[in-house]
Amino acid sequence: MLDCTPQEIKERSGGKINPAKTCQPVGAMYAALGIHNCLPHSHGSQGCCSYHRMHLTRHFRDPIMASTSSFTEGACVFGGGANLKTAIKNVFAIYNPDIMAVHTTCLTETIGDDIPSILSSAEIPPGKLVIHANTPSYVGSHITGFANMTKGMVNYLAESSGEPKREQVNIIPGFLNPGDMREIKRLVRKMGIKLIMFPDTSGVVDSPMTGEYKMYPNGGATVEDIRDSGNSRLTLALGTFASADPANQLERKCKVPALTLKTPIGVKATDELLLALRNKFAREIPAELEEERGQLVDIMTDTHFHFHGKKVGIFGDPDVVIGLTEFVLSLGMQPVHVLTGTPGGAFEREVSAMLQEAGVKGRVKAEGDLFELHQYLKNEPVDLLLGTTYGKYIAKAEDIPLVRIGFPVLDRSVHSYLPVVGYKGAMRIIEMISNALLDRADRDASDEDFELVM
Amino acid sequence: MSAKLAIEAREGSIRVKGKQKSQLQCDADSIAGAVSQRACVYSGARVVLNPITDAIHLVHGPIGCASYTWDIRGSLSSGSELFRNSFSTDLQEEDVIFGGEKKLARCIDELALKYKPSLMFVYSTCVVGVIGDDITAVCKQAEQKHQIKVVPVQSSGFAGNKSAGYRAACDALLQLIKSEGEPTAQSRKINYLGDFNLAGEAWIIRNYLREMGVELNATFTGDSSYASLRRAPAACLNIMQCAGSMTYLAQEMERVYNIPYMRVSFLGIEDTSRSLREIAAALNDKEISEKTERLIERETAEIRSLIEGYRVPLQGKKAAVFVGGGFKAVSLIKQFREVGMEVVMIGTQTGKQDDYDSMYSLACDGTVILDDANPSELERFILQQGADLLVGGVKERPLAYKLGISFIDHNHERKHPLSGFAGAVNFAQEVYSTLCSPVWNYV
Numbered sequence A: 001m002l003d004c005t006p007q008e009i010k011e012r013s014g015g016k017i018n019p020a021k022t023c024q025p026v027g028a029m030y031a032a033l034g035i036h037n038c039l040p041h042s043h044g045s046q047g048c049c050s051y052h053r054m055h056l057t058r059h060f061r062d063p064i065m066a067s068t069s070s071f072t073e074g075a076c077v078f079g080g081g082a083n084l085k086t087a088i089k090n091v092f093a094i095y096n097p098d099i100m101a102v103h104t105t106c107l108t109e110t111i112g113d114d115i116p117s118i119l120s121s122a123e124i125p126p127g128k129l130v131i132h133a134n135t136p137s138y139v140g141s142h143i144t145g146f147a148n149m150t151k152g153m154v155n156y157l158a159e160s161s162g163e164p165k166r167e168q169v170n171i172i173p174g175f176l177n178p179g180d181m182r183e184i185k186r187l188v189r190k191m192g193i194k195l196i197m198f199p200d201t202s203g204v205v206d207s208p209m210t211g212e213y214k215m216y217p218n219g220g221a222t223v224e225d226i227r228d229s230g231n232s233r234l235t236l237a238l239g240t241f242a243s244a245d246p247a248n249q250l251e252r253k254c255k256v257p258a259l260t261l262k263t264p265i266g267v268k269a270t271d272e273l274l275l276a277l278r279n280k281f282a283r284e285i286p287a288e289l290e291e292e293r294g295q296l297v298d299i300m301t302d303t304h305f306h307f308h309g310k311k312v313g314i315f316g317d318p319d320v321v322i323g324l325t326e327f328v329l330s331l332g333m334q335p336v337h338v339l340t341g342t343p344g345g346a347f348e349r350e351v352s353a354m355l356q357e358a359g360v361k362g363r364v365k366a367e368g369d370l371f372e373l374h375q376y377l378k379n380e381p382v383d384l385l386l387g388t389t390y391g392k393y394i395a396k397a398e399d400i401p402l403v404r405i406g407f408p409v410l411d412r413s414v415h416s417y418l419p420v421v422g423y424k425g426a427m428r429i430i431e432m433i434s435n436a437l438l439d440r441a442d443r444d445a446s447d448e449d450f451e452l453v454m
Numbered sequence B: 001m002s003a004k005l006a007i008e009a010r011e012g013s014i015r016v017k018g019k020q021k022s023q024l025q026c027d028a029d030s031i032a033g034a035v036s037q038r039a040c041v042y043s044g045a046r047v048v049l050n051p052i053t054d055a056i057h058l059v060h061g062p063i064g065c066a067s068y069t070w071d072i073r074g075s076l077s078s079g080s081e082l083f084r085n086s087f088s089t090d091l092q093e094e095d096v097i098f099g100g101e102k103k104l105a106r107c108i109d110e111l112a113l114k115y116k117p118s119l120m121f122v123y124s125t126c127v128v129g130v131i132g133d134d135i136t137a138v139c140k141q142a143e144q145k146h147q148i149k150v151v152p153v154q155s156s157g158f159a160g161n162k163s164a165g166y167r168a169a170c171d172a173l174l175q176l177i178k179s180e181g182e183p184t185a186q187s188r189k190i191n192y193l194g195d196f197n198l199a200g201e202a203w204i205i206r207n208y209l210r211e212m213g214v215e216l217n218a219t220f221t222g223d224s225s226y227a228s229l230r231r232a233p234a235a236c237l238n239i240m241q242c243a244g245s246m247t248y249l250a251q252e253m254e255r256v257y258n259i260p261y262m263r264v265s266f267l268g269i270e271d272t273s274r275s276l277r278e279i280a281a282a283l284n285d286k287e288i289s290e291k292t293e294r295l296i297e298r299e300t301a302e303i304r305s306l307i308e309g310y311r312v313p314l315q316g317k318k319a320a321v322f323v324g325g326g327f328k329a330v331s332l333i334k335q336f337r338e339v340g341m342e343v344v345m346i347g348t349q350t351g352k353q354d355d356y357d358s359m360y361s362l363a364c365d366g367t368v369i370l371d372d373a374n375p376s377e378l379e380r381f382i383l384q385q386g387a388d389l390l391v392g393g394v395k396e397r398p399l400a401y402k403l404g405i406s407f408i409d410h411n412h413e414r415k416h417p418l419s420g421f422a423g424a425v426n427f428a429q430e431v432y433s434t435l436c437s438p439v440w441n442y443v
């Protein structure tokens, strides 16, 4: 019914059908929400801002605030400087944030607005801050935009006092849900290490219900903390695509060594995170985390026969997909189609290497779309699809279960509160995958094959 | 949030019934720096055209605009599902520098071969407006090459607000129905403008009309197809619900094809009954009038007691309304009265002067009326007016919930049809189930 996809795969010359990515500004807006008391600002026409807020609202089910330069035709001809300056004045007068994070859109990039020079002549009230990132929508994806805005935080805010580096670690978590960010913070704290996480959207887009509306909820990385990140001993960038750039920038600017790790999804990547912390800070991994790991491995052994040899299609944002691929491989599953919408040869190399090591023959594709993924699935069917809500059309057309992980999830809730990272997150992924596969098995079983104990 | 009233420039856009005499300022552009709830030209054009089911909607621009509008409108189709896919030229940096026309032409070629559609819309977005791609020329060439209809939609985001997008959509529709060749003979059938068949609403109205003995010719644009829209000039009357998006089309069809139009609203018992009667009167046919009366009598009798049941718990509760178009806002005031509630705050994104005048005359004293509200204004008036419920769209939902009040979606995300008599019951039921949910006890 919703299936308009032909099976035969043909070379295509550009253009996307059913995209697996979106544009930079929405990533920048999300990153900016990870600063405490910050209002993201979209420098472009009001439609972009409205779309980005809507998209984030649908995923997080929380109010998403951002202002816009409200471009009109005149602004396109004469440049958007006047609009941005008026916007800055109005935003501080009315919405009164501590900091405003400006990102560009395809429009303002194309007409060539020079944001730093506009900012240098704008009236910014004393004590208030405006930072910016260039986020041309025709380059990269929302993940690129997230990285660019995070880099903007480093550019504008991070400072080194020149004194010896402190016993603290910076964590750049990548484009994850606030529930994941909370979990990563918990792990690092359990290791007994002081940390600065930025951006940090926990407490902002998963704020509790109090009956009172706060335009700037309690969460988010404070400006002081981001400043202080220049004095840390180490930056851990979780995920190459969303986090490596800002971490490297911080290394250049403040001489904080940067180490890029995978998004800690699954046992191996979580181990790597904890081991890196242990080695760099000479800490022991506490018994409590050892226990969690042991429980996770116990679950994996208890259930591996459900998963072994099952074929999976995985799609979504590159850092998350890389983590998921490694994890399902460790369960004995076969990720035969792995796709991201974000451009990047590094993605294809990294995932292909994983598959090769595991002896799995699969298709790996960066800068792909869901039309392509659907065609792959028609040619080689899978038992399970892992990805965003947009996978539901394919899942329905091909009658395969879909486990929703990533961004965006528009048709389910709770995903933003509970983690998929760390040992606990891995347990949760196992639970989700088992439920999907075994519910399906129960549904499809004939009476004589229907089992009580599985 | 501070209690500071909105930006000074917004003062003209807010008034309180019974207090000010001046007219409300509306249809202006949002000011720079506002957290506006408003959308852009492309968005306006896309929502109007999107329900055309057998068309390829190709968005010419960087990926974002296409991603955000992928299957977002719950318009139902009885035929093709092609419109629910998302097509984008996904412009890259080199296209922006050297122009995107070639890539656009390639994409059209590919899609034409792959899906063999009879109709394709090509939407221009912000960048395209700036780099100056001539999408009209590309579309024309593609038409000849593939022998299908390829309609350019001039919807660069910065060239106005959502209303300008409605206008661009109407222009595209007019191109579509322009009958080349033999003139179409007029029939006794009518067109229905401004229903997007959300949750199947246009089907409800079609069934009413059928029972009255009136055949529906074309619907703009809910569950429509290229073929059905081309038949439009054959109608003898246009009825129009969403006036915000469709007035221009109705006027043009009157001018070019001599088809008169009238406004209708199928929200609530009162407006539904009145609209059906007016249609019957316009057709000036005794039999149709009799059938209409029988229909109204039967339907109202069926639902009266159901609605009465909801009235008891809802009596005296207060509603705040912030919706897209003016007609909806006007009808909602009446519809809330039908379930015993009063509207204490009302606003729209794109309402026109006459809509605001109607709201003003219908509303009770003290009601706050506002155009293009921002979230802080919504918050302020919801609290100040003591609203128990907010009616709005996707961005307003979490705001209401955070304030601890109930919410219904009267926009793309509505879950049940809200039109006609059946819709009136759904409406009451939805209001009841959110307002009287036990979850609010835990706030």
Ligand code: SF4
Residues within 6 Å of the ligand: A023, A025, A044, A047, A048, A049, A051, A105, A106, A107, A137, B061, B062, B063, B064, B065, B066, B125, B126, B127, B157
């Ligand atoms: S692609 Fe450009 S115009 Fe479209 S939403 Fe993104 S920034 Fe706005």
